[in-house]
Amino acid sequence: MKISCSIIGLPNVGKSTLFSLLTNIVVKISNFPFCTIQPNIAIIKIPDVRLYQLNDIVQSRTVVHEKIKFIDVAGLIPGAYQGVGLGMQILNHIQTTQIFIHVVRCFDNDGILHIKNNINPSRDIDILNIELILFDIEQCEKHIDFLKKNRMININKDQNLFILEKCLNYLNDGISLRNINFSQSERKNILNFNFLTYKPVIYIANVDRHYKNNIYVQKLNEIGFRENSPVILHCFMNNGEFIANSQRTILHALIDNIMFFLKLNTFFTTNINMTRSWIYESETIALDAAYNIHSDFKKGFIRAQIIKFNDFIANHGESGAKKSGRIRYEGKNYLIEEGDIIKFLFKN
Ligand SMILES: Nc1nc2c(ncn2[C@@H]2O[C@H](COP(=O)(O)OP(=O)(O)OP(=O)(O)O)[C@@H](O)[C@H]2O)c(=O)[nH]1
Numbered sequence: 030m031k032i033s034c035s036i037i038g039l040p041n042v043g044k045s046t047l048f049s050l051l052t053n054i055v056v057k058i059s060n061f062p063f064c065t066i067q068p069n070i071a072i073i074k075i076p077d078v079r080l081y082q083l084n085d086i087v088q089s090r091t092v093v094h095e096k097i098k099f100i101d102v103a104g105l106i107p108g109a110y111q112g113v114g115l116g117m118q119i120l121n122h123i124q125t126t127q128i129f130i131h132v133v134r135c136f137d138n139d140g141i142l143h144i145k146n147n148i149n150p151s152r153d154i155d156i157l158n159i160e161l162i163l164f165d166i167e168q169c170e171k172h173i174d175f176l177k178k179n180r181m182i183n184i185n186k187d188q189n190l191f192i193l194e195k196c197l198n199y200l201n202d203g204i205s206l207r208n209i210n211f212s213q214s215e216r217k218n219i220l221n222f223n224f225l226t227y228k229p230v231i232y233i234a235n236v237d238r239h240y241k242n243n244i245y246v247q248k249l250n251e252i253g254f255r256e257n258s259p260v261i262l263h264c265f266m267n268n269g270e271f272i273a274n275s276q277r278t279i280l281h282a283l284i285d286n287i288m289f290f291l292k293l294n295t296f297f298t299t300n301i302n303m304t305r306s307w308i309y310e311s312e313t314i315a316l317d318a319a320y321n322i323h324s325d326f327k328k329g330f331i332r333a334q335i336i337k338f339n340d341f342i343a344n345h346g347e348s349g350a351k352k353s354g355r356i357r358y359e360g361k362n363y364l365i366e367e368g369d370i371i372k373f374l375f376k377n
């Protein structure tokens with residue numbers, strides 16, 4: 030499975046600078062709004078030191094990482110949802126991704142242009158949220174219209190109408206759906222509609238060297254706290270030099286948060302040919318994890334051999350773990366756990 034996330038924010042706040050840092054891809058960065066027009070897209074390896082620890086023991090021919098996709102889009106401005114400044118194209122594009130990284134300008138520097146000519150994280154976030162809300166209102170109304178007009182029998186029709194109307198009320202009050210405490214079944218339902226304001230957000234506070242006691246960051250932290258969205262402090266560059274947080278730090282901080290918000294975990298497979306990480310949604314059973322790797326694994330599934338990561342390392346591999354009795358065999362309904370090293374046993 031691939032994880033995809035969009036880097037969003039107002040124009041000229043440092044989105045492409047972040048994209049470039051995360052992906053090591055050189056893209057156009059300059060000090061004017063709408064420097065980025067066509068989205069920059071990159072798929073990169075998800076770093077996981079455990080893969081190397083495993084491979085030190087197994088010495089596989091190849092090591093394969095799971096991947097993550099980053100999209101860096103043009104800046105969003107008021108009227109985006111009506112198409113202003115490539116708005117519709119951007120909104121449609123970010124809708125295809127699962128999570129947003131929202132870059133917020135938190136440093137003073139008259140030399141770097143801000144579309145509002147002054148720094149105000151709360152206002153900037155509101156500008157962007159309003160566009161996402163207006164886009165969702167339109168989508169929500171379309172879904173409601175469709176369901177009302179559609180005469181076909183749809184067993185979930187009433188339930189869907191109820192939830193959509195509930196969403197529409199919140200959106201009309203200017204509230205992003207991610208900030209509402211929906212019930213578990215409602216949450217599952219809402220996911221089907223792919224609303225922008227329901228996607229998790231991670232804020233990046235773009236700071237400079239004066240990031241201690243920075244009032245903009247304090248404001249952003251308050252917003253993050255209220256919304257339950259993490260705020261990652263990051264200083265991209267100053268006079269052309271990177272001065273804080275290496276690529277490693279920011280990438281790790283982002284991945285940890287993305288995994289947490291999308292409820293994703295990692296298991297591993299390892300043999301002489303390949304050591305590999307696999308991302309799965311929490312609550313995944315062994316049978317479905319097997320299918321994810323190969324449909325044959327599911328068809329002929331017999332059982333899953335499980336070794337916990339720490340047991341594998343402590344016993345120097347599979348045979349050591351076996352001797353110490355650290356191998357378990359589980360059936361198709363076993364719930365995969367973080368860090369499991371799995372061998373699927375199946376018949377052809
Ligand atoms: N001083 C300073 N300048 C920065 C920082 N981050 C980005 N910049 C500068 O801000 C300008 C805009 O950066 P970009 O990364 O192109 O911003 P963007 O959000 O992608 O801009 P658009 O694509 O036009 O929306 C460039 O001149 C960067 O060098 C920072 O942390 N400190």
Ligand SMILES: [Mg+2]
Pocket residue numbers: 044045046057064065101102103
């Ligand atoms: Mg850009």
